[in-house]
Amino acid sequence: MSRNENLLEVDGLRTVFDTSEGVVRAVDGVDVTVRRGECLGVVGESGSGKSVTFSSVMGLVRSPGRIESGAIRFEGQDLTRLSTREMRAIRGRDISMTMQDALTALNPALTVGEQLSEMLDAHDDDLPARGAARRRAIRDRSVEMLRLVGIPSPESRLGQYPHEFSGGMRQRIMIAIALAPGPKLLIADEPTTALDVTIQAQVLELISDIRARLGMSVVLITHDLGVVAEHCDRVMVMYAGQVVEEGSTVDVISNPQHPYTRGLLGSIPRLSLRGKPIRPIQGQVPNLVGLPPQCRFYSRCPERTDACLQSVEMRSVGPDRRARCIALTQEEVA
């Protein structure tokens, strides 16, 4: 595979938080590849490190958090080596991120128009240099963005504040702001978790439409495997700070290799399972302070053996398919 196909490459990322109880290894050796034009799903439960991984990519990790090691290459350029100023230029223009909670992510004291203009003013290089022409161009672009995300009568709504919009509309506005400079990569962190299902379907379709139209790549962070199944080309499953499985969405869902992925799929209640017991994963996510080097899923794994007490690396288990389980390697070797 040519190197050029990959828009984003993260290698061995470790992001830690220094706390009074010790060092929390929130992201522990994570590799990510995002190809041009694809939608990558990132699935995991709270504390799996999925949001911290992509906050690290955005350069948004703040003290007491820090990136301990690892490389983050965007179009071949290592983002971890950039100055704050250089990073600021890339953030927004080339990589944008939308946050889960639109109400807290938007500034309540600025109108929607002001927030869109701010983004365009900072990042859009195609605008007239200054003066009334620039202001007019920014306004036109803002209206265009709101129209793109399906806000009715966008001209009149530019002057309104976030609280004057519904939850679904706020999420759209955040997507409009993120997309305004025409980024190559959109990171959407739980874009629909707070929304009703009919609105969720609208927002996800909107992201898919725009991705196809603008040819950008999307990382969709979610806890909902159904959303991944319907919208993502590939998926990465995270558990306790590590990637445990990745591959094409169809493969991972129809033929999960890691016991955690199987557990997650088995935990989803559905109509077709009525009357049959669901098989929840027992126990809970381990504390990320001072973890032993063993497989992180050991304490909850129904298939654990003594062999699992050593550390496990990701193994290739097929074309474009990797998983982190000792049992698998043994099968592969045999």
Place this chain on the structure above:
Amino acid sequence: MTSPAKPLLSVENLSKVYQGRQTLANRLAGVRPFSVRAVNDVSFEVRRGEVLGLIGESGCGKSTLGRAVLRLHEPTAGRVRFDGEDVTALSAGALKDMRRRMQIVFQDPYASLNPRSTVADIVGLPLRLHGLAKTTQEVRETVARILERVGLNAAHLDRYPHQFSGGQRQRIGIARALISHPEFIVCDEPVSALDVSIQAQIIQLLLELKDEMGLTYLFISHDISVIGYLSDRVAVMYLGEIVEMGPTDDVLARPRHPYTQSLMSAVPDVDAPGKHQRVRLAGELPSPLDPPKGCKFHTRCPLAIDVCRREAPISEQVAPGHQAACHRLSEDLSVRETAAGAQAR
């Protein structure tokens, strides 16, 4: 799923209106205070041992309905009968006794437990209120037993809520609801705030407890997968009204109301992605302050015709035990086909 003749809970024409206060300024200006009809003329029954799933999007009034049934929010009109007794007519004292038999598990395990009380106090409170245990020792022993049953243990008795994870807190909430040996529980989105694997644990626990203790649930959720998995019957709410109700298999496999059909098609499916012809509902839930005239769903309904804008439809039986309220039921239309047809044209 046996169905004895007499329902355990029967709700008749229940309404809940939230009325804004009239201020002097408004009165002088001739402005009427706001009023929201959160639940509008809702009737249903829950049989003993049954799980009735109540589904709808945020703002549809499902939580208000759950609370009005228990009189946690006083209903504005209508009647609630529990085991033959008129709950809406009970005096405060009699209501307190009734609450021993009717309990609730709340959605948010962070907000529904007093942060300053220990688990023993939180879970033991119903025992004290209803005089079910005399000594502190007796309370602690009873609490320890129920904690054990919900997957915690006696070592947790003297801890505070913040020392537990979300899933554990929900177990504490369940223990509190169960300790007075109720017959009926309103489960108000009990698993919505939890991670998938923990959600499955709690669902499993609720189903086990139901069988062991012979409980009856009114299970409120916005999650169709959860409702589909555990309910015997399902009621679909939209803007304060039940638009469709019937046996789960029947309603979810063959939804008749266009809203239920749209809701079903919007759920992403792990098993068969892209299987559905999506029905894109136009717009969002109208403001309950100013609900549409006629059928409340007409502003978003792909099948709406003139009569829908003028007259509210009356609920009709469409199959045994299955009712829906729509003007176009007899035409047996599918929103999906209609939407596909419209696209083709």
